[in-house]
Amino acid sequence: MFRRRLTLVLALFALVMALAALLAAASLAVTERQVLRGRVASDIATGFIQLSAQKQRLRTWVAQTQQGAHADSGARAELLAAMQGTLQRLKGLTQQAIELDGRAEAREENLRRRETLAVLEQSVSALARAADQARALPPGSDAAQAWTELSRVFDMPQGHDVRKLIAENIARETAAVQRERAAADATLTGVRWLWLGAAAVLSASAMAAALHFGRALHRPLRQLSEGAQALQAGQLGHRIALDGQDEFAEVAHSVNALAAELERHRERESAQRQRLEEQVNARTRELADALASLRQADAQRRRLFADISHELRTPTTVIRGEAEITLRGIDKPAAEYKETLSRIVVTARQLGAVIDDLLAMARSDIDSLSLVREPVDMDELAAEALAQAGVLAARQGVRLGESPRRTGRHVVAGDPLRLRQLLGVLLDNATRYSRAGDQVDITVEAVQDLTQGPDGQDEPADLRVTVGDQGIGIPAHELPLVFDRHFRGAQARRHSPDGSGLGLSIARSLARAHGGQLQLHSSERGTRAVLTLPRIRAQDLLAPEPLTT
Incomplete structure (x- = not known):
């Protein structure tokens, strides 16, 4: 069956790959050993060359000492240490060469190296003694004779011609390097042809297997693929033949x-x-x-939750602040306590009105608030709102301007609790979005649009209350959105993270409920909130009863 044939071919390929792996390991070991032998031979040749150069520098040092050139004794010690190190390195390389190559001619060559190193070790010891005894020549000494004696000491120590011995070993090691390099090249060439042949055999076998199985798999796979595509297309009546x-x-x-x-x-x-x-x-x-x-x-x-969190924050802050300021420090006169309690009562009434409004908003009745209309002096109401804002202003480090002058003519028909709430929202925003040291002002003035009074004189028809600050301002592209519920600009969020974006929406609803309007104007120098309300004419101030809407 097809599975057996496939298993057999895969087993043969696995066997071939295992043999190839063994062959690769053997080839790598032979090549690595041959390359290492060549490297050791090259290091030995280099060591003899270094030893010859070090001996020549020591000879120069002794000659300078004899000539009275004040040669450095430290240089002599370094040269002798270097020669001893070179001899030890050559001994180690010779032992490594013996371990790498066990042929008879290689053993004979390594024996000569050991004998040469033994002679050189004795010669270096003799040179060290000669260098230790080196002194400046007495005046009148024969320099030529001294040089001849020095050459004899360095070239023929203990009767051995060291210069000739080193030269012969350099020549012999150079020849060994060339021989090992040629052997390494031959090994690499053999390994390359071996692997080229193995790759050719494997490629031919793989191509033959691929051709055989490709022909055997083409027809059944095509029919199975066609059947699967038919089932995928929803043709459940299709059958594979x-x-x-x-x-x-x-x-x-x-x-x-x-x-x-x-x-x-x-x-x-x-x-x-x-x-x-x-x-x-x-x-x-x-x-x-x-x-x-x-x-x-x-x-x-x-x-409802957002409105509650926003609208209850300011009155409760004012009540707590008034109480904390009054209780702080020494005892105060009863009149001052009485005045503080009066402001707390007014704020508590405002808080109760806010709660009523929130309940009304929960029933979606914010646009139909119940207002108890009565004549309200906006100068007096603005002063009260400014006093209530003092606690938050002190906490923010913001300065509050002077209270509006009491004129007795800035009167509107409205609910004092609602209007105090409206002004509280505007002053809260102005204070909250100002920086420490900025000033917040509130002004009350009559609008210049005139209407005829009972005495035939023209009187302003509307009243304008303006709350101005020197704060962070509102970007122009955000001004049309500030009255939307829950909207807070990016700059406002950075300056004061807490807030719900409900205050201005509620304030505008309160302004409209009183027949007025609320507008914002902003620039880099701050923001102005302008509240316009219908003003009561002089004859209307005599109205005996408040109006309820």
Whole structure:
């Protein structure tokens, strides 16, 4: 069967690869050994050359000493140490050469190296004694005779011609280097041809196996692929016409049985799907309605929580601040306590009104707030709001301007609690988004649009309350969005991370509920919030009853 043939071929390939691995390991070991032998031979030749050069430098040092040139004794010690180190290195290399090459001629050559090194070791000892005894020549000494004696000491120590011995060894080691290099080149050439032949055999075998299995696999794989594509396209009636006893025929029979079973399941599922779709559509409509209701309820809940967190913060801060300032330090006069308690009562009333508003907002009634209208002196109300803002201003390090002058003519019809809440929002924003040392001002003035009074004189029809600061300002592209619920600009978030973006939205709603309007103007020098309210004319100040809307 096909599986057996494939297993046999794969086993043969595994065997060939194992043999190739063994051959590679053997080739690598032979090549590495040959290269190492060449390197050792080259190091030995270099060592003899270095030893000759070191001996010549020591000879020069002794000659300088005899001539009275004040040669450095440290240089002599370094030269002798270098010669001893070179001899020890040559001994080690000779021992390594013996371990790498066990041939008879190699053993004989290494024996000569050892004998030469023994002679050189004795000669170096003699040279060391001669260098230690080197002294400057007495005046009138024969320099030529001294040089001859020096040459005899360095060239023929203890009767051995060291110069000739070193020269012979350099020549012999140079020849050994050339011989080892030629042997390494021959080894590399043999390994290269060996691997080229092995690669050719493996390539031919792989190509033959690929050609055989390619022909054997083409037809069954094509039919199986066509059957799989037909099933993928939904043609469950397609059957694979593949007969025989091999593995591909077994797969074809299994796929055909699977297609028949899927075809039966499809018919049953089609009927069930239709019934389920009807049920799902009905449940989807019900869930969509329920989800819409939940989203609306969740949005109202989030909105209520956000409004509560925003609107309760300022009054509670004012109450706590008033109480802390009053209790701080020594006892104060009763009148001052009374005045503080009066401001706390006013703020508590404002807090109660805020809670009522939040409950109304929970019922989506912010646009239809219940206002108890009565004449309200905006000069007095602005002064009270400015006093309440003093606690937050002190905490922020912001300066508050003078209270508006009491004129008695800046009167509007409105709910004092709501208007105090509105001014509190504007002053809270101006103080919160100012830097330490900046100033916040509030002014009350009549608008120049005139209307005729009862005495026939023209009177301003509206009143303008302006809260100005020197703070961070609002970018021009954000001004149209500041009244949107929960909107906070990037610069505002960086300056004061806490906040919900609800204050200005509520303030505008309160302004509209009083028949007025709220506008913001901003630049790099700060922001101005302008509140415009209908002003009560002189004859209206005599109205006996407040109006409720």
